[in-house]
Amino acid sequence: MNTLERELKQWLIWPPALAVLIAWTIGMWVLRTMMPADAVLMAYVIVGIGLVWWLLPRLACKIWHAGGTLHWRWGQLHYGVNGQLALAEITEVEVLPLPDKPTQPIRQLNGAEIHGGNFTPALNRGVKISCRNGRVVWFGLPQPEKFATALRAALPQSA
Numbered sequence: 001m002n003t004l005e006r007e008l009k010q011w012l013i014w015p016p017a018l019a020v021l022i023a024w025t026i027g028m029w030v031l032r033t034m035m036p037a038d039a040v041l042m043a044y045v046i047v048g049i050g051l052v053w054w055l056l057p058r059l060a061c062k063i064w065h066a067g068g069t070l071h072w073r074w075g076q077l078h079y080g081v082n083g084q085l086a087l088a089e090i091t092e093v094e095v096l097p098l099p100d101k102p103t104q105p106i107r108q109l110n111g112a113e114i115h116g117g118n119f120t121p122a123l124n125r126g127v128k129i130s131c132r133n134g135r136v137v138w139f140g141l142p143q144p145e146k147f148a149t150a151l152r153a154a155l156p157q158s159a
Helices: 003-008 015-034 038-059 144-154
Strands: 010-013 060-066 069-074 082-086 090-097 106-109 112-116 125-131 136-140
Touching: 003 060, 003 144, 010 015, 010 112, 010 136, 015 038, 090 144, 112 125, 125 144, 136 144
Parallel strands: 112 136
Antiparallel strands: 010 060, 060 069, 069 082, 090 125, 106 112, 125 136
């Protein structure tokens, strides 16, 4: 895999889902040190399995480049939201602060599709992708500059 492909293969994690999984893990550790009855532990594990099943489609988004298309998929079990965007349709790639706070992993704002984000204002930045047909897609990434540079390099010369 070349450098460009590596830079375009990204993961973005939605912070609230990650926080819930971390809190559940800490709770499990606390419960185990308290040595409660087996029924209590089993109930906690069952709740945890339900949380994981509910959070996996919301936890992270995988972004990758294949052919002449940028693809993304939310969810770790292959049943999350899928999307794609032909590189030839992209007219502009910018790194900017996201226009909102990440209240949901995928959201719409003024016609733009926004994926991910961060609750820390200084880190709530992303890549804004504008298309010929007026479509705007945002990705809140941990290192948006690297992704934007790689995406610009992958665009067809006429874009």
